[in-house]
Amino acid sequence: MTVLDTRALNRATLARQLLLERADTPVLDAVAHLGGLQAQEPQEPFFGLWSRLRAFDPAELSEHLLRRRVVRTHLMRRTVHLVTADDALVWRARHDTMLRQRVLGVYRGELEGTDLDELAAAGRAVMADGEPRSLTQLARALAERWPQPGPRALGEMLMAVVPMVQLPPRGLWRTKAGVRNVPLSAWLEREVAPLSPDGSDPVGQALLRRYLAAFGPAASADLRAWCGLAGLPAAVAALRGELITFRDERGRELLDLPDAPRPDPETPAPVRFLPAFDNAILGFQDRTRIIDDAHRGLSVAGARVVLVDGRVAATWTVEADTVTVVPLRRFSRAERVAVTEEGQALAAFLSGNTSDRVRISAAGPPQ
Known part of the structure; x- marks a missing residue:
């Protein structure tokens, strides 16, 4: 099996992250190709896209937020990501279990005995009026029913059990604004796609393909580090016949798409300024x-x-x-x-x- 050294992996990553050469890709297509941009710091995605796109206009990304083509939501690794509306609707259900488990990993004691399905139903009822609210406001609205968990624990779990988006003006270019949440389905006027009832994992397979297109060649552990899911072993097994494999210098198996770019390791790499928490770094174990x-x-x-x-x-x-x-x-x-x-x-x-x-x-x- 071919071994790819660190420099070869570096150049492949730069090419797929649009960092080897600035792309003429439209902003919406770039957000989709990258599998979203980590965005807990609201202005950072603008820096990330400036470093990747030729003639990037920050007003275009702001316009996509206002027109609901991209959204700010908790998704991969339970961090705020800027993703396309289509991806948010398709990917959210596949991340539900991980989101709940990560909140419980921090607040298990405070949330002990809380019926999460009941919490979700109560949260949706509170938000049915369409009024944007902070997590603290949402938690206070539910505190009478669940007085034991602190507002932080209650709010964080509510965000895990009810798909939400952070509304503009938060996330707009050169704009400071607090977090106001509404349900994802209400904001986009479309329902979150459910998981496949037959137990297959088409969303996991799509995630694997998308990850490799933007981050490959990569190991299953790298995929897990990016999305926070458990390595998607069923998706890897289902797609193995259409993937190619390499090894890195540590001996790990690397998966990849056959036609994805793997530039010559000696390809010159230009200077690039990356934002905080850029997935070009965080997207790997x-x-x-x-x-x-x-x-x-x-x-x-x-x-x-x-x-x-x-x-x-x-x-x-x-x-x-x-x-x-x-x-x-x-x-x-x-x-x-x-x-x-x-x-x-x-x-x-x-x-x-x-x-x-x-x-x-x-x-x-x-x-």
């Missing part, structure tokens, strides 16, 4: 294809990172239209120039200002 183990904590701490030669090599922040880059290693002169140029382009995107007042500070790594 083994993240060494893109980030060194020494810096792995950055990916879960909310740091925005810079890819240099395809790997995490710096962090970045922005304040007063100035992008500040802090390297994690020494840059060559050519790398410093490339990072500065891409940082200036990002600063111009954020400020609309292409004058010399846009500055990049690139301090060296700690001595």
Whole structure:
């Protein structure tokens, strides 16, 4: 079986994540291809799409939110994701058990004895008036019936048992707004697709195909790390005949789609600025294809990172239209120039200002 080294996996990941070359893909198609973008920080998806799409207009993504073509909802890994409306409706039921289990993993003691089906029915009754509410407001409305769980536990579980979306203006470009929730089916005026009654798993198979198209080649453990589901073994078994396999340098079996891009490992990789919690990093159990183990904590701490030669090599922040880059290693002169140029382009995107007042500070790594 062919072994793919770390650099080969890196270039395949960059190509499928639209990070090897900016794409002309429409915004809605890009969100679908990527399987959504992690979005608990509302502005981060805009940065992620700017780094992936040529001539990206943030107003277009805002318009898709307002027109209900994309939604903000808890899905993969029980984190807020920006996904297409179609994907939210099809994928939600497949994630239900995982969402409940993850809430119970935190609040099992507080929720002991709570009938979750009864909670879901009561929550839907409260929200039947169509009034957007925060989780705290929803929990308070149910507190008389369930006085024992704290409002946090009750609200978090209600969000797991009733598919909800976070309404605009939260998530719009350059807009700050609190979280207001309504049922997913009410917002989209379509019902969440049920699981297949015959026990087959067409949604799991579709998830596997979509994951490999955007993240492959990858192991079952990587798939599980992305979606939070239990590796989808039935889907893997059902599709194995149409997939090809490799091994990584650790000996793990990697699954892939036959016609998916796997560029030459020596393909040049441009500098890219990634947002906090980008799935190009978080979408894998083994993240060494893109980030060194020494810096792995950055990916879960909310740091925005810079890819240099395809790997995490710096962090970045922005304040007063100035992008500040802090390297994690020494840059060559050519790398410093490339990072500065891409940082200036990002600063111009954020400020609309292409004058010399846009500055990049690139301090060296700690001595």
